[in-house]
Amino acid sequence: MIVLSLQGGMAVGKTTAARYLARHAPDLHVCLEDNRAVIGQVQRLGLDKTRCDDYIRIQRLWLQHEVDRWQQAQPWPCTVMDFGAEEIEFYTLHYPRTIGQDWDVEGPLARELAAVRRCMPRRILFLDAPDPVLRRRKEGDAARDRGFFEHYLQELLPLKRAWFAQKDNVDVLQTANMTPEQVGAAALEWAVRWSR
Numbered sequence: 001m002i003v004l005s006l007q008g009g010m011a012v013g014k015t016t017a018a019r020y021l022a023r024h025a026p027d028l029h030v031c032l033e034d035n036r037a038v039i040g041q042v043q044r045l046g047l048d049k050t051r052c053d054d055y056i057r058i059q060r061l062w063l064q065h066e067v068d069r070w071q072q073a074q075p076w077p078c079t080v081m082d083f084g085a086e087e088i089e090f091y092t093l094h095y096p097r098t099i100g101q102d103w104d105v106e107g108p109l110a111r112e113l114a115a116v117r118r119c120m121p122r123r124i125l126f127l128d129a130p131d132p133v134l135r136r137r138k139e140g141d142a143a144r145d146r147g148f149f150e151h152y153l154q155e156l157l158p159l160k161r162a163w164f165a166q167k168d169n170v171d172v173l174q175t176a177n178m179t180p181e182q183v184g185a186a187a188l189e190w191a192v193r194w195s196r
Contacts, residue, residue: 005083007086008128009134013137015082020181021191025192027195028076028079029073030079030080035065049095060112064115067119084120085116089117122194123171125191127173127183128161
C-alpha cells in the first residue's frame with residue numbers, strides 16, 4: 001500500500017488538486033481532509049489550544065484522527081491524502097512556538113507521535129506560492145472560513161516551508177502562475193509517477 005500526500009499552506013490549491021485527482025484518476029483513492037469530528041469534540045470539551053494541558057489533549061485527538069485516516073486507507077493500493085500524517089506531526093511540534101510557548105509536547109505525546117510517524121507518506125507534493133498570492137486567493141474564496149489564515153501565513157508557514165525543505169521525500173510545485181486545472185494536472189502527473 002502506497003500513501004502520497006498533498007501539502008502546503010492555506011489557499012495554495014491542495015483541495016483543488018485533490019478534487020482533480022478524485023475526478024481524473026479512478027485508480028487512486030483520494031482522502032480529503034475532514035476535520036469536523038475532531039473540531040466538534042474539541043468544542044464540546046471546551047478545550048483551549050493556548051493552554052498547555054488542553055493543547056496536549058487536543059493534539060492527542062488530532063494524532064489519533066490521523067492514524068485512523070491512515071488505517072482507513074489500507075484497502076487501496078494507493079491513497080493520496082489532502083494533508084497526511086506529516087501535517088499533524090509538524091503542527092503538533094511547532095504550533096506552541098508560534099504563540100510564544102516552549103511546551104514539552106514530545107514527552108507527553110511520545111506514544112501518539114510514534115504511532116503517527118508510522119503513517120508517513122512515501123512521497124509529499126508541497127504546493128507553494130508567494131504570500132501575496134496566497135492572501136489574494138484567500139480573499140477570493142468566500143466559501144471557506146480561514147480565520148486562522150494570518151497567524152498561519154505569518155507564523156506557521158515559514159516554519160513549515162523550512163521543515164519540509166529539509167526532507168528528502170518532498171517535491172515542490174510552485175502554483176502562483178498556474179490555473180486550478182494546471183495545478184490538478186501537475187498533481188496527477190506527480191501522483192501517477194509515485195504510485196507505481
